[in-house]
Amino acid sequence: MLVVQKFGGTSVGSIERIEAVADIISRTLRAGHQCAVVVSAMGHSTDELLALAHAIDRLPDPRELDALLSTGEQVSAALLAMALQKRGVKARSFTGWQARIYTEPVHGAARLVRIEPDGLREAIAQGVVPVITGFQGIAGEDVTTLGRGGSDTSAVAVAAALGADLCEIYTDVTGVFTTDPRVVPHARKLSEISYDEMLELANLGAQVLHPRAVEAAKQFNVRLVVKSSFVEEEGTWVVATATGFEQRQVVTGIAFEREVARIALIGVPLHRHGLACVFGELAQAGINVDVIVQSVVQSSDVDVSFTVKEADCERAVEILGGLKDQLAYQGLVREAGLAKVSIVGAGMISNPGVAAEMFRVLAEADIPVKMVSTSEIKVSCIIPADRVEQAVQRLHAAFLEP
């Protein structure tokens, strides 16, 4: 079996951890499998490099920032290759350009375009374990990076390009849980979860696996498993359609996100097509808008509410202030100190009462719901941040405990 193994920052956070990772890879080889490895930068090294750049310039040149940040994975890849060789395992580090990982010509958050895997294949055929830098590629001769969490995407893309049988995402937790065990200590590890559910959970703030990686895995049908590099234990399989025990439950997991702010534009005249303009301008400023709720007040006016990260709120309000004349809205309301709590489950599609049940649970706990957003497999509620733990605990008890 050809296995792509990805090790995140905490998994290679020290020399001791790198040695432990080399042991995991050695064991996989001894079990008769072939391996290709994708690594993140050691622990906080990306943050340290970022701090150096910001000491020079608050907005450093994006090309140079990518050139700088890409060194973090080069360090961990070279060190891991050394650790493998010490164990008698033939290994070779590959940077983005050496592995022929091509991206869009964009810096900071480039999307992968293609991988030319001949060099990697050749190494594997020679019994050499390629240790590939995650998070980075090239566009032309420029080094590009994929943005935070990009190493997960690199791993899935490498697995797809190599036609690997399996992609293992090693991290510092043992899998995907029904919710954050720090909030619900008896949260359960899922043995499997569908791509779609994982996508909702990943997008909703469960930081186990990057959404783009899940998307890519779904697109290329890569078998994915999330597991711990710290303890030997079965992880969580991410599959097309989950078939195990958990699927008999309507809700698979509960995700939440803190530091959410809500901005409401009151009385926006419909005929001006102003809304496209609002979200276009915010996107251009790099501000991610999450939940959007729109309601018609009169026949010609709408109220629009949406959420952004608290850190972006001030800037978003400034931008909207600049658009006041153009949009002709009547008022702007903002509210920080919010959180988003979401229930996710493929079973919801056939269970229309789930949203109502969620509102009931929150109402019984006197938790006010400021906004609601739904998809086929999730319901999200915006609530006060200081109530989020209670909300998660109540919802976990209602939906995920026997």
Place this chain on the structure above:
Amino acid sequence: MLVVQKFGGTSVGSIERIEAVADIISRTLRAGHQCAVVVSAMGHSTDELLALAHAIDRLPDPRELDALLSTGEQVSAALLAMALQKRGVKARSFTGWQARIYTEPVHGAARLVRIEPDGLREAIAQGVVPVITGFQGIAGEDVTTLGRGGSDTSAVAVAAALGADLCEIYTDVTGVFTTDPRVVPHARKLSEISYDEMLELANLGAQVLHPRAVEAAKQFNVRLVVKSSFVEEEGTWVVATATGFEQRQVVTGIAFEREVARIALIGVPLHRHGLACVFGELAQAGINVDVIVQSVVQSSDVDVSFTVKEADCERAVEILGGLKDQLAYQGLVREAGLAKVSIVGAGMISNPGVAAEMFRVLAEADIPVKMVSTSEIKVSCIIPADRVEQAVQRLHAAFLEP
């Protein structure tokens, strides 16, 4: 004028230093010149990377060690490019592969083979300052490094490839001195020195400029100047034939080196051709042999003495022990705690009395001379390490003070 400016590790040792270097480059551009820049890794970052590698393996894989160490210069090049852009100077970092710097396929101390400078030329033509990682190149698709001090060589090679008018080596001293000012406080800065003299001084332990870089500058006739990135002050020109004031003096400078050990093989039969074998085996073990003195005792036997670094002495003695039967030498003597002091000057060629004068000065100070080695432009004496400062001071007074 097209100027190649090289900045060493202490010159880019912190964000403040990188900002200062960006100011130097900006001033050069404002003076109407074009620039290409070569940088070393920040301060002790190469040592830190080396320590990581050694924490994994005492003898890490050479390819991976190069992959690891090459990240140090990538960091400083990217940061310096950012600092230049902040000043409105167009700049772009180039790694070894991006700058098309090709070396022999050897790791750890590769020699440069060629540079294809079209990409660098194009950048310069567009008004962009290329900021090139020193110390590294590629062989095939592998990253290689040039060994310690390799950034000097990179700078000279880039200057030669671009046909630059001048190569400025910025360092933490203001130029080349008649000797180390820490030993002789009134040592004088030389306004110029010949390639050959600089080569002897560089080889003899004056750590201003790497010998390979001087060799390359001589070979390609690159105008070289050594100066400080910390203070604005005229540096020392390294030229084909020094013509200034100092050349009227016979001795240009005094170099010294501590931690020298002497090994003597007593009674080696001449007919066995054993000596080639001795030095071949030591070279293969990576042990640098410096001064070699051979004297015939009887018609068929020779005594051979040579010096190595103290750190290599134990290993050298081991290797020689293994060769005892083959070489049939009668005895082996070793002595650590030595130093080498050398006087250098192109004027010596026409002044045969200089060596004698050196011995007289040392004898008058009761400093025993263990070995002597001469070239056309230098005389080196091996003396006890605890007398080296006194020797340098006495020789400086005798040869370099009015």
